[in-house]
Amino acid sequence: MGCNLTMKKALQHYHTTNNAPFWKNLLCALVAVLIVALPPVQLAKANILDTFGKFGVKEEAELGKKFSILVKSRMPIIEDPEIVSYVEGVLDRLQEHIPPQPFPFEVNVIVDDTLNAFAVPGGYVFVHTGMLLEMEHESELAGVLAHELAHITQRHIAKRIEKSQKVQLISLVGMLAGAVLGATTESGSNVTGGLITGSMAAGQAALLNYSRDDEREADHMGLIYLTEAGYNPKGLANSFAKIRKRKWQSGSNMPTYLSTHPAVEERQDYLADRVASLPKDLQDRPENDTKFKRVQTLVRSQFTDPATALTYFAKQEQTPLILMGQGIAAARINKVKQAADFFERAVEGAPKDYLVLREAGKFHYTKGDTNKAIFLLQKAAVRNPDDLMTLFYYARLLNDKGDSKTAATYYQKILQVLPEDSEVHFFYGKMLGQSGDEFNGHLHLAYSALYRNDAKKTAYHMKKAKAVATNEKQTAALELLKKQRDERAAYWE
Template identity: 55%
Template sequence: MLAMVILTPLQASRADISDLFKDFSLKDELELGRKFSVLIKSRMPLIEDPEVVSYINDIIKRLQTDMKPQPYKFEGNVILDNSLNAFAVPGGYLFVHTGLLLELENESELAGIMGHELAHITQQHITGRIAKAKKTQLMGLAGALAGMFIGGGSTGPGLAVGSLAAAQSAMLNYSRQDEREADQMGLIYLTGAGYAPQGMVGGFEAIRKKKWQSGSTMPAYLSTHPDVDERIISLGDRIRMLPPDMLKRPEDNKRFNRIKTLIRARYTDPKIALRHFDRSAPDDCMSQMGRAIALARLNRITDAADNFDLALACSPNDFLVNREAGSFHYMKGDLDRAATLLQKAILLNPRDYMAFFFYARLLGDKGDIKGASRYFEELLLHLPEDSEIHYYYGRMLGENRYLFKGYLHLAYSALYKNDKKKTDYNFGLANTNAKTPEEKQELERFEAKYQERAEFWDK
């Protein structure tokens, strides 16, 4: 009963879903979210590894445990950037920066910050302000949101598209009341998902600590609110009043630490990553894998192979270790060893699409075009905007004289890499080789995707 008293006072204030949108309709919100997502994907580097992306989306699903039904499907993405940032925008899109993932100590801290951001959506903090600007174009609003959420980060310049968007970003900024409400609702989501409530405070304290170390990495929406200390104190007081069994919930960081290892090894400076892994315990299987990945990036192939062998011996039935070792041996040309490891990774985890990707390439290299195509097509059902999948599939098809599909996939690859020149070039060749009505329809579908990106390329 005490938990209900503490965690539910805002529940009654949630508007009925039919009253939420008023002048700014649900359709408008979903369209704005889609445009914002396209803008971010056309301007910023995203982590495509399904293991990382699915992890974020699994936390979102868990946080929905104590949410009332929502009118949209949440989508999580990971931005390759060292800022301690995460933000959610209307339409259900949530973005987490890799810098935040690497800085936090516990999954509950990450979930606390994500719950706070999701609460900004469920409580209509942005849509309430947008509804007042009836004549504003959605693309301008997408740029304004970009300026609000990322404008101060290392990848932020130029994201506020046009002067209108830049002016609107100030209007859209969260109020102090919005932030307090998001804190409280986020705590409800966090505890409803079974996390330790202390994670909410821990996450914000990590961001606050970073502010004093380097103000430029502070999220703009948080650094502009001087009452963050007061909010942390208020949350701490609320958490201390929760039932003892809730306060004693254990932390489970196994998957969180795996994701951090993967990000650190593959996407940060490999020399710095190697020093980090060298400080780990000798029997830490994940650190052995991370060390091997970093060594491979430094072109220390023999050392990398030795460390992959150690990681496999340490954790022979870990799909991630098998996948990373398999992809390493594929890249160094040992196709037989790679095939064995990648097949095992797929058996251990049929959703390991990165293993699918390298195994598809391997089959293509061995001349099994039909087998490779089946894997590539399966991949594109789950990862339709992955530029690397389109590139290697298109290249394999082109080399085997399937010219229309080859050029079309190369055009998609260039499109999702935001390379307009190569997109136009390969689309022109696909158009030249289109013969059937079905192929003409495929070109029309491509043109629709092209227009989504071109809308922002030209600004």
């Protein structure tokens, strides 16, 4: 998967012979010297731990954690493991070719139709659903993420923070939120802007603004990470082109970096020229988009306007995957008969596809056909025993049939992987309460409300749990819940 020697030399040659006009001060000149002195991949592999200054690992991790809590307290986060694990997989593939980091990376997918993705200090990565849907190939999504990771590995934000040590952490969280998330409407529903290739817009976040040289370095390093990970190197420049095209076609919101960096066309040309200098076998790498298309179908059918999704799917080849998407979208607007037909045709066309079986099983469960749901979900579980969504609905079926003990083992297994899934906490809490475990029932219902950012219901169930707590273990569990509640409540409006 790594770059061969020819590719390394090609990248190095282009970078060292075409960058001179952009190094405008002594610091940038020094960076240029370092890049000339070291092959790009060697520079990429430099130990990031050696570059940490006064704003160290602890401070970066704390800033990232607080920012992550802020985002989760304001934005709808997808918990579907099929979608989240896919994005994690793309990130993991890139991570194998970036410098060692002092913290693990965490991925979250935000339900928002703007074309945005960003990574912040501390290893927190966020991708908007709009970015997942607008890209044509996985390599383009990977290109965006590679660029964002480069901003972190090169410590572009952290270095700027180091220059202003008097700024308090809470102020930095606010600045970072303004810069990354941009302005919101009065309802808080329209989040724009982002860090994708340097989108720093608000005047209050001038401290965090990426420079033109930061962007060039992130372009350079991002292309290295992308290519070393085995992707088609055209992915990064192609992602730029698609974002600009959508802006002109629809007039929709565009990441701030494109509106504040008028030289984006020049950057696209620069990247295209660099790719053209690579060996042809790298330029012609095949695109493997099978998983990407599956995730796009799930996102479109579950998290966009269902009527619009149905119109889109109707224009596509009627594969089992597309039929599944139509079934999901139709069910969301209560077209039950139509949805049932779509799912029947999808299962008939792909009887061994666990995703199709799972979604069909979910549909039949929600419309009350328990026997058909069990049949489909059991088949899905056989095909993929690790699919947590299948296990979740199977647990609900088991509880409905009176086997709460077995259902509890499934709920617990899911929460080990998805500890912040509000829906799992909700149904697990209801089951526990119905079976007589009042404390844990209210505890999980409180967590469910917390992760839905429902302050009133969180407080209600915390109070109920506290009233029935009888031992130190339960008291400690309440203290942990209170701590997490307080972290989020700091950002609740």
